[in-house]
Structures are given as C-alpha cells and as structure tokens.
Amino acid sequence: MTAGLLFASVGVILFALGVAGVLLLEHLLRRILAFNIMGSGTFLVLVGLAQRNGIADPVPQAMVLTGIVVAVAATALALALARRLYVLTGKLELSQDDEA
C-alpha cells in the first residue's frame, strides 16, 4: 500500500465517522466538529487517491485549498447560527419534536 492510498483509506474512515457524527450527535458544537472531520476526510481522499502512485499533482492540492476555504465559511456560518440559537433559547441543541 502506497502512502497516498493510506491517506485515502484514513480519509474514508474519517468521512464515515464525520457523517455518523453529524447525524447522531445532539450538541451543536459536536455536530459542527463532526462536519469538519467529514470534510477533512474528503480532502484526504482527494489528495491521497489522486497521488497514490507517488507523483505530486498540484490540481487536487489546489482543489483542497478551495475546499478548506469553503469549509471555513460553512463552519463560521454554523457557529454563528448555533450562537444565535443559544442567545435566543439558551440551548445548544435542536429539539426533536418540531421535526414532524
């Protein structure tokens, strides 16, 4: 197994962990962290799988840089919403009953 493939495999595991976290965790900060783990996993797959033969490829590297900035924007947005919810309700969880 090459280093790139190892990175990609770890990325897959991180992605699955992250998605499970976003779906299962209650606390909003934990869900936001889980989303970031999911994103990091995707980025590892993107750079790892594309460079599995050991040749550096600048295109996925640039894509990951773009992806990181987008993830930063999404995280900031999520934090702002979570903080606003806390200011308004005093809770950092989404209640289950208003889903139906």
Place this chain on the structure above:
Amino acid sequence: MMVWLILLPLLWASLAFMLGPSRGVWPAIAGLVAQLWLAFALAAEIVGSGAAMHAVGGWGAPLGIDLVADGLSAAMLLLTQCIALPLAVYAHAYFKRDDPARNYFWPLVGFLLAGLNALFLSADLFNIYVTLELLGLAAVGLVAAGGGAQQIAAALRYLFATLVGSGAYLLGVALIYGTYGTVSTVTLVSLIGADAPDLVWIAGGLMVLGLMLKTALFPFHFWLPPAHGGAPAPVSALLSAVVVKASFYLILRLWVGPFSSLTVVASLVVWFPALLGTLAVFWGSYQAIRAERLKMLIAYSTVAQLGYLFLIFPLLASAGALQAGIMQVFAHGLAKAAMFAAAGTLIKATGQEMVAGLAGVAERLPVTLFAFGLAGITLMGLPPSAGFLAKWQLIELALSQQQWVIAFVVLVGGLLAAVYVFSVLRQAFLLAPADSVVTPVSRTLEWTAFVLAAASVLLGLRGVELMQLVGVT
C-alpha cells in the same frame, strides 16, 4: 454572453453589500432585468445554432474549467430569471422598513442567483461543488436572516442537511478524480464505460444520494417544511420554486451525462428514484392535506410535487421524458412561486397564518386569491396549464411503455393536490366572521403573484417552444 449571467449577480450583490444595510434594491432590479434579457438571448441563440461553450481562462478542459450552455441549462437559466425578477419586485413591496430580514436581503439574493446560474452553466464536477456551496449557504442565510428562534433552528437543520449533501457529493468527486484524473463532465462522458471500476459506482451513488438530500426527496425531506414554511414569503417562494430544482437538475445532468453508461447497464437502479418519488407524492400530499398552517401546506405540497420529477427516471431512455420533467420543473416553479407570494399577501392582510383564518378573503383580496387558484390549477394539472402538459406527457410516455404504475401515481397525485388546494379555496370563500380585520396591502404584492400564476397557466399554450429548447444538445 452566458458568463455575464454569473458575473452580473455577483456584481450587484457586492454593490448592494457596500451600499449598506437594506440598500441595493435598484442595482438588483436593474441587474435582474439585464439577466432576464441575457437568458432570453442565450435561449434564442442556442435554438438557432446549438449548444454554446466557454473555456474559462482560455485553457479548456481538462486543465481549465468549461462552461457549457445546452438546451437543458438554458431552460433552467430562463426559469430562474423569470421567477427572480417578479419576486424581487414582490420582495421590495413585502418587507417593512424596519424588518430585520431586509437588511442584507439583496446581497444574499444576488449570491444565491449567482450560485444558481453558475451551477446551471458549469461542466466541471469540482466547480459545481463550489457553486452548490454558494447556493446552499446563501439559501440558509436567507432562511435565517432576521429570524427568531424557530427560523434559526430551521436554518441549522437546513444547513446540516445541505452540508452533508454536498459533502457526499464532494467525496464522489474525489473518487472520480482519483480514478480518471479529471473532473470535466465532457471528458468523463467518454471515459466512464459500462465496465467502470466499482469505485465509480460508489462515487455515483454518493453523489446522487447527496443531491437527493439537497433536493428534499422523500425520505430526505425532513428539513424542507420548517425552512420553507418559516422563512419570509419571498424567500420561501425563491427556495421552493428554484433552489431545490438546482440539485434535481444536477442529478438529471449526471444521470444522462457522465453516468449514462452506468444507468443504462443497471436496469433496476432507475426504479430507485421513481420509488422514492412515488412515496414523496403520497406522503407530501397527505401532510399537505393535514397541515393547519397555510405556508406549511404549501411547503408539503413542494415535497409532493418534487416527487413527480423523479418519476421520469425509468422513462429517460425514450425521447420526451426529459422534456416532460423540465415542463414539470417550470410548471411547479412558476406555480409555487405564485402560491407562496399569494400566501404571503394573505398572511400579511389577515395577520394570521392558519388556513382556518382565511375566511372572507375572497371578497377582500380577489386578485391574490385568483392567483392562488390559478397556481392551484397548475399543481393539479388541469388544462391548459403547464402542469397539465407535463403530466399529460408523463402519462402518455408511461402508457406507451406499459408502466401503469407511473401513470397511476401521476393521476392520483393530481387528485390529492386538488384536495389541499380546494381546502384553502373553500375556506377563503366562507363569509368572514364579523370581527375579522383585513388590512389593505400594496397592489404590487397582489399583481406580482398574479403574473407568476398566470405565467404558469399560459406556459401550457407555448409548451412547444420550451420542449424544442430543451431538446437542443
């Protein structure tokens, strides 16, 4: 020409931001008029001379990013601008001077439209991811802007749904890049064959599932009713009419584009979206019939109407299915924009948001109620509306291929739509209780909804031109 459809909204959005809170309506309207003209000109050009291509940076795929405008994307661009301009006029009249949702409305709408237009034009899977995020974050922002705890909670739910959706999509893109070394859809069409490695199948599955979550297809619809039902009326209209259609468009694009050789091989896979679509039609209609709040009724009706779109997947092999799907996108887009706009006017005038509180609006707000009724005709699929045309085509195709189930679902869905539309209309024609107050509303609110509703019906008479446009490749 097509690139200006992306640059213009970006330009007026940042201009509106620099002008300051709650400013920027005139640059927005001017930009939207120009965009509408550009969309019509682009459609005319494509009908005349075939699909257009623009290589960004002059590099060309696979090194650079290509923008491609074919019939499908030109039709979606046209629909988006046709809905956005009346809704912008509506929104200008809708927000009160001190409404906190108005402060950054124009910059957010500008970025939303730029994301939509860029998505429809892009022929690069990674670039599409960036446009998806631009679109998703702008939509979440519009739901949350100036809202109370309920809107913020709805926006958070929406945000997590849209982020998981685009996360799954991006993992799919990463796997595709790893396998083939390119993300250009044009290059990938020839690379992905029926003998593609398993990884490509998984990638396709991840991308389609992620996009289904963003389209709010049953059972991924949980985030839509609170978000669309809780946002201000112009925002609900924009989100229900076009934003959810963007991810549907993308599924369709991938299905008939890069993944076409996979979907041909797997004859069972085509039934998966159709099955979910069927369930969406029944579940969404059932919830809409049960809903007590007017905007929740309309939001659940969106869940149901989105179901029809996924019924076309088993029929895509035959000509005309794509046209039927896009006709339904147009019919529902125009009708739902009109319906949410009319509902916003009704709620503003009566001061309360229950269906039961509508008694007596028929004599006080006849134009708005007429708009609601016209939009309802399109949702039910009565002639001569565009909804009728879409459903007629769908049934005809289904019968010619002996797919009785699909024809049955379309027919029953129309009847269910009639139930919830008439439950609103019946209430509106009741005599008003003596103590009810109907505050006068601006005429702009009434007539913009009417224009959209009339367009959804009259489009049925001009359906041939639209079908011709969609057919251009």
Place this chain on the structure above:
Amino acid sequence: MKRLLVVLGAVCLIVLLLGAMHDLAPASVELHAAVAANLTASGVEHPVTAVLLNFRGYDTLLEIAVLLLALIVILAIGREEASNAEATVDVRLLVSPVLQTLAKLATPLMIMVAFYLLWAGSFRPGGAFQAGAVLAAAAVLLHLAELLPSWQSPGARLRLGLAGGFLIFLAVGAGSLMQGALLEYPLEQAGALILLIESGLTISLGLILAGLFLLLSRDDGETS
C-alpha cells in the same frame, strides 16, 4: 434504531470504499503533466498557485464569494443595533500586561510575515490565503489581548475593505471577458494581474477572516 442504522451504514461505506480503492488502474488523464507544460504561460512559477489563480481561477473567484457570503450571513442573523452594553457589568479578568506587550510586538512582525507570504506565493508555497490568514490571526491576537474591540456592524469604509478584494478579482474577470475569455490573462501581463488580485485578496481575506471571529464575539445581549 437510528443509531444502529447509521453505524451500520457507515461501516458498510468504509468496507465498500476500502475494497474498491485497493486495486485501481492508473488514471487515464494526467493533469500534472498538463500543468507542468503550461506553467511558463501561467505567469507564476509555483504549480499550485498557477492552478488556483490561473488554470482554475474561476473556482477561486466563486470561493471568495462563498467566504464573503458567510460574513454577510453572520451580519444578517445578528442584531443590528448595539445592545445596551453599558448596563452589563464587565466581569472579565484584566488582561495581563505581558500578553498585551507581546501582542503589540508580534503584530508588526505578523504583518511582515503576511507580506512575505504574499510575495513568496508566486514561486513557493504561500499566497493570498496564507497571508490573509496571518493578518486575521494578528487581528484575533489583538482582540484577545483586548487591544481591538469586537465589531458591531461594519461602516462604509470597512465594507469597502471586505468586498474590495473580491471586486478587484471580479473586475479583472469582467475586463478579460470583454477581451476574450473569462480570466484569460494576456501572456505578458499574467504575472502582474495575478499579483494585483492576490494583493487585493490578502487585505480582504484578512478582514473577512478577522470579521468572522470579531463578529462572532460581539456582545449579543443576555440569553433569554
């Protein structure tokens, strides 16, 4: 039930993906070769910067839009008017003078580093994002040392600074579109145009990233 389904789904995904990734044929398109071949025409010497600002510069343009958008959303959901901050008693501990002095010393150095990173981006790892991030870090440091107040709502000059970098990028895009293709730089001006875009972006990105932090830390009143 839900927990079991999600865990099962996640495990299935991992197993399927690891199995499918194991023996994969080499990719049929090799973009790194195309990047290397066109590097001289891109106006910069570093391949990642060339991809970010030339070959796939359009991605970067939209990505700046996403970042600016996030800032606007944060402004849109917060309260516009400043809360009655005077009424609440400030119970924060006094910041130690050591931290304040160090922050004052570090800030000019960080600005220097930011400009070095901007300049270095054209031929080695660096560039506008890294430079902007360092600038933003300086602002956050000053804020934590209580030398820089959090933002309430940005004034006209600050809004210009926030959107300016994006507008320069957009203007270059519009100008190049009138000459031919979007973001197609003439060969001899490519380097200068990329430097112009990166300089504008450094300032705006620094302000936006700092703003994400300084707006989130604004006083939003009591919880109800």
